[in-house]
Amino acid sequence: MTIQTLEQIITAHAGKADELLVLAEQLMDRYRAIPTSALPLIQQQLGLTATEIQSVLSFYHYPVTDAPIQCRVEVCRALSCHLKSADAVLRHLCGAFGALPDQVTEDGRLLIARVDCLSDCERAPAVHINGEYVAATDLDALVKRIRESLA
Amino acid sequence: MKPLPTPVLTGNAPVADRLREYYQHYPFHALQKAVTLSPHEIITELKASGLRGRGGAAYPLGRKWECVLQQPDSVRYMVANGEEGEPGTFKDRVLLERNPLAVLEAMIIAAYTVRARAGYIYLNHSYRQIEQALQTLLTWLREDQRLGGNILKRQFDFDIQVRRGPSRYISGEETALFRALEGRRAEPSSRPPYPTEQGLWHKPTIINNIETLSCVSLILEKGSQWFTTLGPAGSHGPKLFCLSGDIKNPGVIEAAMDASLRELIAWAGGTIGAFKGAMVSGPSGQLFLPDDLDKPLTVQNGCGNGTVIVFNDTRCAADLARHVTDFFFTEHCGQCLPGRESMKQAKALMDNLDHQPSLAPVHKRYGELHTLLMNSSKCGLCSSGTAMAPALMQAFPEDFNRHMHGGCAVCGTLK
Numbered sequence: 251m252t253i254q255t256l257e258q259i260i261t262a263h264a265g266k267a268d269e270l271l272v273l274a275e276q277l278m279d280r281y282r283a284i285p286t287s288a289l290p291l292i293q294q295q296l297g298l299t300a301t302e303i304q305s306v307l308s309f310y311h312y313p314v315t316d317a318p319i320q321c322r323v324e325v326c327r328a329l330s331c332h333l334k335s336a337d338a339v340l341r342h343l344c345g346a347f348g349a350l351p352d353q354v355t356e357d358g359r360l361l362i363a364r365v366d367c368l369s370d371c372e373r374a375p376a377v378h379i380n381g382e383y384v385a386a387t388d389l390d391a392l393v394k395r396i397r398e399s400l401a
Numbered sequence: 402m403k404p405l406p407t408p409v410l411t412g413n414a415p416v417a418d419r420l421r422e423y424y425q426h427y428p429f430h431a432l433q434k435a436v437t438l439s440p441h442e443i444i445t446e447l448k449a450s451g452l453r454g455r456g457g458a459a460y461p462l463g464r465k466w467e468c469v470l471q472q473p474d475s476v477r478y479m480v481a482n483g484e485e486g487e488p489g490t491f492k493d494r495v496l497l498e499r500n501p502l503a504v505l506e507a508m509i510i511a512a513y514t515v516r517a518r519a520g521y522i523y524l525n526h527s528y529r530q531i532e533q534a535l536q537t538l539l540t541w542l543r544e545d546q547r548l549g550g551n552i553l554k555r556q557f558d559f560d561i562q563v564r565r566g567p568s569r570y571i572s573g574e575e576t577a578l579f580r581a582l583e584g585r586r587a588e589p590s591s592r593p594p595y596p597t598e599q600g601l602w603h604k605p606t607i608i609n610n611i612e613t614l615s616c617v618s619l620i621l622e623k624g625s626q627w628f629t630t631l632g633p634a635g636s637h638g639p640k641l642f643c644l645s646g647d648i649k650n651p652g653v654i655e656a657a658m659d660a661s662l663r664e665l666i667a668w669a670g671g672t673i674g675a676f677k678g679a680m681v682s683g684p685s686g687q688l689f690l691p692d693d694l695d696k697p698l699t700v701q702n703g704c705g706n707g708t709v710i711v712f713n714d715t716r717c718a719a720d721l722a723r724h725v726t727d728f729f730f731t732e733h734c735g736q737c738l739p740g741r742e743s744m745k746q747a748k749a750l751m752d753n754l755d756h757q758p759s760l761a762p763v764h765k766r767y768g769e770l771h772t773l774l775m776n777s778s779k780c781g782l783c784s785s786g787t788a789m790a791p792a793l794m795q796a797f798p799e800d801f802n803r804h805m806h807g808g809c810a811v812c813g814t815l816k
Binding site: 279305311312324328329333366367372373378381 | 585712724
């Protein structure tokens with residue numbers, strides 16, 4: 251992450267407070283979290299107060315971290331996935347990486363998040379790794395895939 | 402009864418790998434016809450089709466567009482709702498993967514009809530590839546003057562922005578979606594005023610579900626009379642049903658709304674295990690039991706958005722009720738006091754289920770919370786979200802009693 255890139259992303263929305271969520275999604279796509287260093291820039295460029303920004307980011311459960319997250323795993327917990335053992339998938343992944351659901355690991359590299367709903371119900375249980383659907387039928391393969399994205 | 406022999410909404414294969422070819426061969430018949438008609442003629446045709454919204458509320462589409470057309474304010478917006486946050490719902494994703502131009506075409510027709518100058522497509526946060534495909538299609542549409550200024554030399558201007566939103570169930574509620582588009586918390590607004598009067602940026606706004614818009618293109622291309630040949634009165638046209646859960650071949654089935662639940666399940670390969678029940682229109686919809694299997698899935702019978710989550714006889718209804726309650730507790734916006742407090746109490750009821758002496762007071766209290774929400778919450782999401790658990794208690798009391806007396810082997814809570 252370089253300050254210049256962050257600035258470029260944020261200044262493209264200068265003066266457009268209504269684009270806060272568009273900006274947040276762009277930052278998520280790039281950094282898989284909202285960088286802490288982005289907050290004052292967003293405040294300055296979009297003309298919003300810190301409270302307004304935090305109010306929106308927390309409502310949508312955006313992770314705010316100092317450094318980018320290397321691997322963001324989303325495990326869908328909605329009903330169709332629940333019926334296909336999404337809870338067991340979540341437990342397995344958290345156990346394999348010593349992670350807690352919805353919390354960034356201590357090294358700051360991995361987040362296993364419970365989400366509602368990924369709209370992949372016909373392929374339940376749905377798991378997305380860095381935004382891409384990955385079949386969760388083979389748990390060992392899933393763990394391997396996460397390890398590869400962390401390498 | 403069979404599924405539609407030639408699906409009209411989902412007939413295409415996914416277009417991602419052949420987007421240019423798909424664009425070049427797309428006929429735009431509906432748009433070409435629409436620009437030869439007056440706004441009133443378009444609305445008359447849509448009203449004659451009997452098309453109702455496919456997002457769940459089933460509001461007549463022609464009436465919605467007419468309301469916007471009648472507004473004195475000349476600034477109007479067109480919004481396509483592709484948030485699709487209801488568990489078990491994925492039909493809009495399939496439509497946008499297979500025939501996105503039908504949606505964009507319908508948005509241009511809507512804009513032409515009510516003279517909207519700006520439109521937005523709001524997508525579920527996980528639809529990244531769809532977003533990219535839509536951006537490419539929008540570029541080509543602008544190059545061909547089907548979007549932008551002086552569209553098709555008919556002296557109307559309209560452009561569309563794609564917005565992929567963060568994951569929150571509440572964002573699918575139409576007034577909450579407006580707030581999300583404005584970059585704010587997706588908190589619903591009280592109605593009236595309705596979105597047709599004061600929607601996005603407090604201006605008259607058409608907001609339609611993705612599937613509804615796909616039907617608009619079909620109606621203008623094939624005619625309202627053709628549309629009414631499918632399905633019974635009040636439930637005309639093709640409908641997408643999303644089957645998931647304990648089903649052998651989960652996926653989207655396109656059928657007329659005189660199809661029964663039994664037929665849909667059979668077309669999807671049958672139930673895994675013995676059918677115990679289904680949540681039709683998702684966890685916020687209706688509980689269908691074995692006696693309901695032959696009911697046609699019409700608007701009147703509660704087909705809603707077409708979601709069907711099937712569960713078999715190995716499932717514990719108490720586990721399902723707890724899961725549904727957790728979902729709505731997590732996903733409600735917390736804005737209004739009735740919603741906030743009732744969802745907290747509903748969750749506490751389910752969390753403490755195993756320690757209750759009997760089911761009757763739990764069922765009664767949960768029902769009271771549902772009624773309270775029906776009468777006083779700001780939007781319909783919390784009230785519809787608290788209907789399923791009491792229905793499960795009513796239908797399967799033995800599952801709940803098992804939790805209260807000795808524990809449940811299915812849920813692993815044996816004492």
